Amino acid sequence: MIYLDNAATSFPKAPGVADAVSRFITDIGANAGRSSYSTARQSSRIIYQTRMLLAKLLNTDNSSNICFTMNTTQALNIALKGIVKPGFKVLTSPYEHNSVMRPLRQLESQMNISIDFIKINNYEINWQHLKKQLEQKPDLLIITAASNVNGYLLPYNKIARMAHQYDIPVILDAAQVLGSNPVDAKDFDIICFPGHKGLLGPMGTGGLYVSDSISLQSLMPGGTGSRSSSEYQPDDMPDLLEGGTPNLPGLAGLQVSLQFLLDTGIETIAARKLLLTSQFLQELAEIEGIIIHSPISPYLQAGVVSFTSLSCSISDLAWEFDRANIACRMGMHCAPAAHKHLGTYEVGGTLRFSPGYFNTPADIESAAKLLKGMNK
């Protein structure tokens, strides 16, 4: 199979990940943070070392403020539901995934919050308008770093800096960028991320970084192995947000993938992804009847290409790719807000290709060749 659906989850994983997961289950298997026998110690050290590698990636000394979750969705729910209060004014982007929009819509109906959107036209932020929006003092800004629909890389550092000038806390959804674009913990109040996408680790891993300026409530209080004589959730991070047994096999895999990323260098990974993305965009531009819904400039790209065709429905195209054993994703990509913004909602979405570090130019060539044949 040619796998071009890395925006959904990366495949293959980094070398050694599967072995680490298997080794944990076969040879270690103990719970972490509860006991001092040898395998329990090994488990505790896996979590600790994985957290330290993430701290390195996020450029922070504050490793205890990184908490593990199942995925980005859980991290975003912890962040939003921990911060938002009744009547809050929340500013966001028109490119948000449902992992942001659904919690926001739920809070809108439950807590009567208002949601406003940053204006973006042709991948240009309307900075004047954003300034006016920030002057109205929203209580929170939450933005995706890059669109999972079309790879548009938002100027997330600049937006966050501007929001901070008005003392507005910023949550970053780093689902599509962590592992290939720099994200610095100092620039954000909360960063939510998956372990299974750009970090090349197993599914069921993710997390959030929470700066000292933010105090969150636990959405899932439970056993932590610490402060065990109390019936109340400890205030100490990371335990505050980590009730219950974590996905230790997954974190053992994530430890290996993070080491691979840091050894390889995220610039190298980004360069490979952008090379393949540019190659695919170039091939698409040569095919008559293909409408590209992604930014073309590599400076605006996180490595996701979306398009529709004038001659075929996207479902027919997706079917042909299935039959050719090429993995891509058709439809709404769990981001109806982004498709409404792009004007692709009414046609049922787009066909999306997202190359990863382990793809080759030949993979892209195969996908483009098939598409050229279908659009003759």
Added chain:
Amino acid sequence: MNRQIVITFNSTHSAMAAEDIFKELKLDFELIPTPREISAECGFALLVREMDIAEIFLICNQNQIKYDNIYQIKYNDGGKEYEKSD
């Protein structure tokens, strides 16, 4: 048997961070089940051998180790006591 110190922590992460630093400093230490005489809070604590309590405080503070409490073990009449240090 003398000069034994037990350190308790607020989280496993803090205990692991301390362990890393103690390893680097080549201290004689081990992870032990937290003595029930001093705390029922956490599953484990660090036992450090052949160190003065003042040295341990200094190391913890210099390395920003987030500990809960530090205890000196005192042996008497065949038993032992954990003396909490402030």
